[in-house]
Amino acid sequence: MSRWTKVIGTGGYLPATIRTNDDISNMVDTSDSWIYERTGIKSRRIAGPDETASSMAEVAARQAIDAAGIAAADIDMIVVATGTPERVYPSTACLLQERLGIKQCVGFDIQAACSGSVYGLSIADQYIKTGFAKNVLVVGSEICSRIVDWSDRSTCILFGDGAGAVLLTGSDEPGILSTHIHSDGGYEDLLYCPNPQVAAAAKQHEPAYISMRGNEVFKVAVNTLGRIVDETLAANGLQQSDIDWLVPHQANTRIIAATAKKLGMSMDQVILTLENQGNTSSASVLLAFNEGVRDGRIQRGQTVLMEAFGAGFTWGSVLLRY
Numbered sequence: 090m091s092r093w094t095k096v097i098g099t100g101g102y103l104p105a106t107i108r109t110n111d112d113i114s115n116m117v118d119t120s121d122s123w124i125y126e127r128t129g130i131k132s133r134r135i136a137g138p139d140e141t142a143s144s145m146a147e148v149a150a151r152q153a154i155d156a157a158g159i160a161a162a163d164i165d166m167i168v169v170a171t172g173t174p175e176r177v178y179p180s181t182a183c184l185l186q187e188r189l190g191i192k193q194c195v196g197f198d199i200q201a202a203c204s205g206s207v208y209g210l211s212i213a214d215q216y217i218k219t220g221f222a223k224n225v226l227v228v229g230s231e232i233c234s235r236i237v238d239w240s241d242r243s244t245c246i247l248f249g250d251g252a253g254a255v256l257l258t259g260s261d262e263p264g265i266l267s268t269h270i271h272s273d274g275g276y277e278d279l280l281y282c283p284n285p286q287v288a289a290a291a292k293q294h295e296p297a298y299i300s301m302r303g304n305e306v307f308k309v310a311v312n313t314l315g316r317i318v319d320e321t322l323a324a325n326g327l328q329q330s331d332i333d334w335l336v337p338h339q340a341n342t343r344i345i346a347a348t349a350k351k352l353g354m355s356m357d358q359v360i361l362t363l364e365n366q367g368n369t370s371s372a373s374v375l376l377a378f379n380e381g382v383r384d385g386r387i388q389r390g391q392t393v394l395m396e397a398f399g400a401g402f403t404w405g406s407v408l409l410r411y
């Protein structure tokens with residue numbers, strides 16, 4: 090059994106097509122300035138017609154495997170967080186396992202909306218610490234553009250496509266210090282996306298798109314993320330100043346700024362990707378973490394706080410020594 094769970098590789102993938110705020114203002118009644126001021130987003134990536142959650146996950150996963158310097162065959166568990174799987178089943182994790190050519194493995198998907206990657210890291214940490222798994226691949230992969238109503242200006246401005254990956258292994262050196270995950274199913278009406286096929290078969294003709302009461306979601310998100318920061322620091326006996334980097338879910342700059350303020354951090358200590366990625370749901374935390382690691386901002390030995398909030402509501406944090 091390993092005392093700690095350590096990050097040994099990260100990866101990320103963004104589709105080639107860029108959709109700017111100006112592009113969207115040709116589709117709905119909005120403007121670049123409105124979107125940027127209210128959200129911090131300037132552009133997002135849009136997956137091509139041949140791309141899927143598993144194809145994007147594969148690119149991110151291969152990067153993480155290369156960075157870790159292990160063979161794909163050494164991975165004994167794959168956890169994929171996605172709200173946009175190409176199949177109801179097999180799971181995206183199983184499709185990814187096949188793409189990676191891994192014969193012996195455990196693979197499953199989790200559904201925790203935008204908190205998916207934080208949930209995935211928490212699950213991986215439990216399995217590694219109990220000795221059930223040694224090398225766990227956690228991926229968040231999303232094609233949000235396919236579940237967004239491109240005629241609804243209140244949601245279509247927010248989301249983007251992408252995949253992030255992290256490879257974790259058991260270690261005697263400190264790694265993940267704590268994870269905290271929560272859900273409260275009392276908020277379905279504020280943020281949901283129907284399953285179109287199941288709804289149609291049941292003759293419930295709901296639009297098959299993300300439906301959100303953004304202003305109300307915003308307020309709950311700010312308060313809830315403030316509480317998770319307090320919970321995480323208290324559980325670890327840490328002060329705000331002990332955190333080197335905040336790697337937040339990328340939903341809205343104003344939500345992220347409120348969390349950074351709660352931590353007494355400057356925005357220079359926050360890995361921000363949403364300006365050119367938008368909200369990539371379960372991929373966003375892992376994409377941001379990958380960016381911070383690869384551009385050298387996040388250094389070995391530093392303390393990183395990840396947090397996320399999403400439909401459910403779900404929310405959580407991961408505190409780790411990189």
Ligand code: COA
Pocket residue numbers: 118119120123124127128203242243246301302303304305306307310340341368398399400
């Ligand atoms: N362009 C121009 N105007 C828009 C618009 C757009 N894209 N979207 C909404 N508006 C209008 C509204 O119609 C409303 O007009 P009204 O005052 O005439 O009724 C006005 O702007 C204010 O709408 P509101 O929804 O209160 O705006 P907001 O400041 O809350 O910003 C969001 C909207 C969606 C950007 C913001 O609520 C948000 O980011 N919420 C959190 C979303 C989130 O994090 N979701 C995912 C969780 S994982």
